[in-house]
Amino acid sequence: MHAAEAxxxxxxxxxxxxAEDKAFAADKDADAAQDALSQAERDRETLIHTDEHI
Structure with a gap:
């Protein structure tokens, strides 16, 4: 019976x-998405300021 348990x-x-590998990959993807969102927000602010000066 021990052979069946192993x-x-x-x-x-x-x-x-x-499951650990998938959780790590999901965390990595979430970090990348957060970084992309932050960059998009910075880009949006730049566009707003540029538009105000044109």
Whole structure:
């Protein structure tokens, strides 16, 4: 019966590691999206100031 438990445990461990990898990738994507939003806001402010001076 122990032989049947080992693969299940290994599968759970692999699933956990996969979930961790996906969570890390999602955090990385969220950081990139936040950076892009911040850049877009800076660009918008630049355009507003440029328009005011034209």
């Amino acid at each position: 693969p299940a445990c290994a599968k759970e461990q692999l699933a956990y590691m996969d």
